[in-house]
Amino acid sequence: GDSVTQMEGPVTLSEEAFLTINCTYTATGYPSLFWYVQYPGEGLQLLLKATKADDKGSNKGFEATYRKETTSFHLEKGSVQVSDSAVYFCALRENQGGKLIFGQGTELSVKP
């Protein structure tokens, strides 16, 4: 079945460092891909999405490119802030809809 694998955390960075969180997927069809972020004590917020190969999703300085050839959707940010500290989830959803399938989440901690 479909699945999503993320790099394990926690990831600890200094403020203004470059961030990469790796995400790879397995899917039978042509899914849409998503990154969600969860701040402590809150629900999930959509960070960005991409719906077809080579699409780039971007929001708040974060970017991710849908790479079909490597089945990847890595999250990047050029300069992280303390306020980016949260848990990040990569997810996929098949073309016909249905459930979101999530990775296990990657905790990011940014130190001043």
Next chain:
Amino acid sequence: KAGVTQTPRYLIKTRGQQVTLSCSPISGHRSVSWYQQTPGQGLQFLFEYFSETQRNKGNFPGRFSGRQFSNSRSEMNVSTLELGDSALYLCASSFSGNQGADTQYFGPGTRLTVL
């Protein structure tokens, strides 16, 4: 537009009891999905409702059930609570839910603790 709202935000129950959680989707959204989040299992899909009908179901026992009303509001019920049901229950709404690109928007969740 108001976001997805869930009530209550926190619940404490004892084993054997039952509980009902409520979710109000974003106005105009007709699809509501429920997820369970635990530290051990991560985020797992419970079920999805569209136009008052269950359209998809995850791998949870029959103790977990739900319904959707004509105004798209949804409830989920867990009967005969077990300690392992302690989790954050998240509700998500989307416009139609039948296309992969249709974004699901999440509520703040209901934190259920079973003692």
